Amino acid sequence: MRETKRKANTTTLGDKGTPETGGSLLTGVSLPAAAIFEAPLAHNLAWMQRFAASHGAYLAPHGKTTMTPALFQRQLEAGAWGITLATAPQCRAAFAAGVQRLLMANQLIGEANMAIVAGLIEAGAEVYCVVDSTANVEALGRHFAAAGQTLNVLVELGVPGGRTGCRTLEQVLGVAHSVAAQPALRMAGMEGYEGVVHGTDPVPAIRDYAAQLIACAQRLDQDGLLAVEAPIITASGSAWYDLIAEAFDAAELRGRFVPVLRPGCYVVHDHGLYREAQRGVLTRRPDLHEGLLPALEVFAQVQSLPEPGLAIIALGKRDIGFDQLPEPLRRYREGGNAKDLLSVAGWKVTKLMDQHAFIALPEGAGDVRIGDIVAFGASHPCLTFDKWRQLCLVNEGLDVVEQMQTSF
Incomplete structure (x- = not known):
């Protein structure tokens, strides 16, 4: 205790x-x-961990929210699969605080940042990053081959008008094939972020995006492009995690994939943006009660x-x-x-x-x-x-x- x-x-x-x-x-x-x-902190840690488990998903909270090692440790002790970060220096800070599994939900760009990640891998960290272009894949392949290491990568699916990520299945497959051609890279699954999906009625659009993400992951599997025994499929910010969890659960991905949710703000919640988002979650899911x-x-x-x-x-x-x-x-x-x-x-x-x-x-x-x-x-x-x-x-x-x- x-x-x-x-x-x-x-x-x-x-x-x-x-x-x-x-x-x-x-x-x-x-x-x-x-x-x-x-008391609210303890409640939130347990609540989100139960939510993820109830959908057969794992939790990798986004650490950029707090960048507070004491909270990382509480999240891991509550059952988190790993911690998500946005940058190589954030990964280094989390690893220094004892986090072994690091999911960098971002492109790893620049030799200096690649050197940071190579140092983490050498020190024993399990690191994942995302890719969405052949140019980035080739740069990563050269760097980690020279380091004598293997880097786990996830292909990112984006949305038109959004930020990073492939826009189509064809682009996803093209990037995945370029990963397969790099001996120093290991194709470990699919990554996405539904928070960039907007519109007057975002719920159907987010469900469509989740379905597209799942279809891309399954296609990579069908084409033999996944190089790990338990590939990852991951999405979910702090506003629409219920829709992503339901989509992963309904697709029955657990037999082949490791479904990973990445909300970060839940740990302390707020009195504004995410309070409003939580009202939407509880409207869609009244069975979740207190929230x-x-x-x-x-x-x-x-x-x-x-x-x-x-x-x-x-x-x-x-x-x-x-x-x-x-x-x-x-x-x-x-x-x-x-x-x-x-x-x-x-x-x-x-x-x-x-x-x-x-x-x-x-x-x-x-x-x-x-x-x-x-x-x-x-x-x-x-x-x-x-x-x-x-x-x-x-x-x-x-x-x-x-x-x-x-x-x-």
């Missing part, structure tokens, strides 16, 4: 959001601070009350994601008790600067004081994690039980 309290990591000069004179977000922690709540819970918040203090109806919070774009404006959730007195909540009803963030948030206060908000502590929810957790060298893991009482370092 996991101990609740872990040894705090050593901080470096200049780190923000660290315990200074105490171990509570309400006293002694330098604010603003990013906080992850223990994911937001676990990430940023705490900051009222800095100024310069005029009636306006509060300035010491929180800005350097502290919290801003593709949607942050949402005030709760308020506390500095030095107070976590159970003593103050109202933020009617509070609205109207503008965010580098290190200031403008709050429009409702009439009657006369109890607001300089130094009050406000918890904010954010949209798209990736864009909040990357603003922190470390985050505080906290319990319900807002006590810091662990400091989690990031590796961006």
